[in-house]
Amino acid sequence: MTEPYELTVAQAAREIRERRISAVELAESLLSRADAVEPHLRIWVTLDHERFLSAAKESDRVLNERGPQGPLHGVPVGVKDIYYTEGQETTACSPIYAGFVPSYDATSVAMLRQAGAVIMGKTVTTEFACGDPPPTRNPWNAAHTPGGSSSGSAVGLAARVFPASLGSQTAGSVLRPASYNGVVGLKPTFGRISRYGVVPVAWSLDTLGTFTRTVEDAALMLTAMAGHDPQDFSSSKLPVPDFGAAVDSQQSPPRIGVVRKFFYERADEEVKKHTEGTVDRLARAGAAVDDVKLPTDFETLLAAHRVLMTVEAAAVHEQDFAARPDDYGPNVRGVIEAGMLTPAVSYVQAQRIRRRFRRDMEEAIQAFDILLTPSTVTPAPRDLTTTGDPSFQSPWTTCGFPTISLPSGLSESGLPLGIQLAAAPFQEETLLAAARWCERTLGVALVPPEPA
Amino acid sequence: MTEPYELTVAQAAREIRERRISAVELAESLLSRADAVEPHLRIWVTLDHERFLSAAKESDRVLNERGPQGPLHGVPVGVKDIYYTEGQETTACSPIYAGFVPSYDATSVAMLRQAGAVIMGKTVTTEFACGDPPPTRNPWNAAHTPGGSSSGSAVGLAARVFPASLGSQTAGSVLRPASYNGVVGLKPTFGRISRYGVVPVAWSLDTLGTFTRTVEDAALMLTAMAGHDPQDFSSSKLPVPDFGAAVDSQQSPPRIGVVRKFFYERADEEVKKHTEGTVDRLARAGAAVDDVKLPTDFETLLAAHRVLMTVEAAAVHEQDFAARPDDYGPNVRGVIEAGMLTPAVSYVQAQRIRRRFRRDMEEAIQAFDILLTPSTVTPAPRDLTTTGDPSFQSPWTTCGFPTISLPSGLSESGLPLGIQLAAAPFQEETLLAAARWCERTLGVALVPPEPA
Structure with a gap:
């Protein structure tokens, strides 16, 4: 039987909506799971059991009195400790912010609460979301980096401590740890989710994103968090589609452009071989696959x-x-x-x-639904002094294209490998539909060993 | 009787469309006017009589065979010598560009041609549209600067050498020379007109604009030149209204916010007094006038x-x-x-x-249709080593708000004075309608003395 802590976002929301489980029961299951793995994995900066349980209790009360308040009613979310949370300390894991208690929620956090989500607690980030290594450990092998900067959010998701969590990416801080830990990482288009109330790294790059275990969950989270916010100068005014519907609707195989240049020059042999094998599987399932020739450096x-x-x-x-x-x-x-x-x-x-790069990429991507690359140069390196190499993410963060990383298998050393998909700006519907197709075709779901 | 060279854009277009004058007749009148004033005013970098007359002849041929090709059919336009013109030298008045003959038109020039306009020639700009003084002379008093950097386009318009001309503004290079020479200068919202094919000064500031003798003409020119261009990264995708209709439709007096802070600290006594008098006249005609308190520095x-x-x-x-x-x-x-x-x-x-300034201004302007300031600190200074002080334009160029300068009277020394109006981003309809109301209410049209 599935334990409550194993539920995905979609499952948890449905179970709660249909009263087969209460938000409090789910919260209790997650808390006991969190307590069991925390000494090994170091996921949390702040996990206030009482605050979380009382929010879950309130969620149940509202559900019983007024019905579900949104598509995520009662669903717990782990929040990277750079997002402002009203009344709850936000440290960015820096002494500079220690003791800072915001008087308001980040816009994205407020939108999640409006959709019914319950904030579970604040997860470990590297200091100021940069590259200093975190205390968090990789659940697949504690001698290997968990990646960063969204370390706690990625590891907690892999370890089934919450069904969804929030990260942010300035170079490779969502998709890289997602791949290192074997979960789904989504970085939408620059401008899609408001950054207001999130401690910045670099304004023209910072992009908020999510960790989930399925593409469907990524779509649910994005639908809740996306939208215009005048408080963020880069916030897009484009309408927000129902991304969940996009994931449901895709039936036909996508047109995939494989970007080998640059990526294959940097990736190690195992990653290259694994990516080629993955591309073959997608092609055999019907995807139209072609190599992308890029004029771009x-x-x-x-x-x-x-x-x-x-x-x-x-x-x-x-x-x-x-x-x-x-x-x-x-x-x-x-x-x-x-x-x-x-x-x-x-x-x-x-x-x-x-x-120039953005213009070139916009042109190059026109012949495809998505571009495909390996998610990372290698699986998580055996090196706790680093958070790994973000170079496969940085190009997409820099040009603002939406990207998603899917787990696609395990290395010989038993570490997760992933593929990274990219779509044209504001084409997250295309990205998510294609990702769902790949997820279904590959049929890879990775569960790390129990920490001991 | 009005000479052809005195026609406005609207008049010229109508006269040609209704066959009361040919494009060639208009061109000939403008060329003889140009030849008469050129030794005194130094408007042109390149005025190729044959090329211009042959374009006018072609315009007449097309009109006779197929009817008018656009709202500006046969209307001559003077083009600042930083706009690329296909097959015609474009120098930016710099030795670096000397001899450069572009193989294509700037997008804005191409759009003007599509609207039926005929390019008359290339007007003097200061070197690279910066602050080195130009050879061009102010027709009101040759000892005073004509302003810059769009010196030839502003002076040629005042001197009735063409009915419309193109400029560009990075600090104050359209509205300042417009005011110094007593004509209408329009700088639309940053992103409204493509800058592709125009020699840049500074990408995040450069905004193309026009010189005309009436607000109606400014609206006609903007309608022809505005629109999305993927070749310019800052080009807006917003739809382009018919700005001419906006000018026609306004009947009720606008809500005017007068920005005295900063502007009155810098303006000389005569300019302040003149501006207060102008504001009084607008208020007496029914405009709702209020002082704007700005938090902004x-x-x-x-x-x-x-x-x-x-x-x-x-x-x-x-x-x-x-x-x-x-x-x-x-x-x-x-x-x-x-x-x-x-x-x-x-x-x-x-x-x-x-x-921050842009956000503050967007908030401040909400209570008004337009903000009003003096156009310049003083009338054109008696100093040919400078092109004058752009500080009343630079704030609006920097934040990208659309602005227009209208002639509002003469100084005691017989030099033009102007008022500058600003509207919220992409609210050129509001700006032009309000400007038309002010133009009608003030009833000021300035004609410089004949050069001698």
Whole structure:
């Protein structure tokens, strides 16, 4: 029998709506699961049992009195500790923010609550969502990095501590840990989800995203979180479709463009072989697969990404870093100092490189529904001093295209591998429908060993 | 009797459409006018009589064979020499571009041709549309600057050498020379007109605009030039209304917010007094007038504008300036060198200041149809080593709001004075309708003395 803590978002929402389980029962199951794995995995910054249970109790009361308040009624969500949560400490895992209790929710958190979701607690992020390694451990092998920066949200999802969680990606901080831990990671189009009330890394790159165990769940979460917010200058005014319907409706195999250039030059042999095998399976199932020839230079874009990120991070932290330099960890400090030393002309040229790359990619993607690449260069590296290489994510974060990572198998060493799919800007319906088709075709669901 | 060269855009288009004058007759009248004033005013970089007459002849042929090809059929337009014109030299008044003959039209020029307009020739710009003084002279008093950078387009319009002309504004290069020369200058919302094929000054600021003698003409020109262009990353996808209809339809007096803070601190006594008198006249005619209290700091925004402009200009010219520094004039050289010395964090902070200013202004303008300020700090200064002070334009260029300058009277020294109106982004219909009401209410049309 399935334990409540194993339910997906869609399952949990349905079970609660149909009164087969209460929000409190689900919360209790998740809390006992969380307590069991926490000493091994270090998922949480703040897990307040009382606060969570009382929110679940309130959710049950409302359900009984007024019926479900939204499609996620009673569904618990783990929240990366850079999202503001009203009345609950938000630290960004930095001494600078220690003790900071926001007086309001991030727009995305408020929208989740409006959809009926219950915030479970605040998950570990690397310091300021940069590259300093977190205490969180990879449930597949504790000697390997769990990835970052959304470490707690990725690991907690893999370990069945919550059915959905929130992350953010400035380089590769959603899809990389999703792939390292064998779960589904979604980064929608830049501008799709408001960043208001989320501690920034770099304004022109930061994109909020989700961890779930299925594509359907990713669609449900995105539908709840997407929408215009005048408080975020980059927030799109485009209408928000019902992404869940897109996932349900797709029947025909997608047109897939495989991007081998750059990705195959960097990926290790096992990842290349695995990706080719995965592409073969998709092609045999009917997908129209073709190689994508790109005029675009991904290496140059990576250099541009580094300039954009370090400069904007330096601007974000300018005052705090001047006042309290010793309260910054070595990686984030390096990011800020690199940004401080960069001339403005380099930043503007980086913006130009991004614009050209985006235009080239928009053209290249026209012949396809989605582009496919390996999710990561290697499976999670055996190195706890790093959070791994984000270079397969950064190009898509930089140009703002929506991407999703799906688990596609295990390496010989027993670590998750994944494929990364990308679609044109604001084509998340296409992305999710194609991802659902791939998920169904591949039939891969990964469950890590019990921590011990 | 009105000479053909005195016709407005609307009049010329109607006269040609109704066959009361031919495009060639109009062209001949304008050419003889141009030849008469050119030694005094120095309007042209390139005026090729044969090319212009042959285009006018072709326009007449098409009219006779197929009828009018657009609302501007046969109407001549003067084009600032930074717009690419197919097969015709485009120099930006710089040795760097000397001899450059584009193989295509700027999108805006192509759209004007599609609307039936005939390109008359290329008008003087300051070098690279920066602040080095041009040879062009102010027709009101040759000892005073004509303003810049769109010097030839502004002066040629005032001197009745063409009924409409094209300019561009990165700080104050359309509305300031419009006001100094007593004509109507329109800078639409950033993103409304494609900049593709126009020599850039600074990508995040450059906005194309027009000089005309009436608000109606400004609306006709904007309707022809506005629209989405995938070749310009900032080009808006919003639909383009018929701006001419907006100008016709307005009957009721507008709600006007007068911005005295900052503007009255900088304007001289005569300009302040004149502006108050103008506001009184508008109020007596029924406009609802109120003072605007702004939380926003215009001085800080001017500093941000300077950073954005110099840095982006330095990026534009990086390679050419490294190779040929001596081919740059002292002002544009100063701009580039300032940009080269600016750290990227300052640029990013300038972007933040702009975003905050824009948000504050969007809120402040909600209670009004338009905001009103004096167009310039003083009338055209008696100083040919400068093109005047753009500080009343730069805030609106920086935040991208659409603005228009209307002639509102003459100074004691006999120089034009103007009022500047601003509307919310993409509210050019509101701006033009209100401007038309003000134009009608003030009844000021300024004709400079004949040059001698």
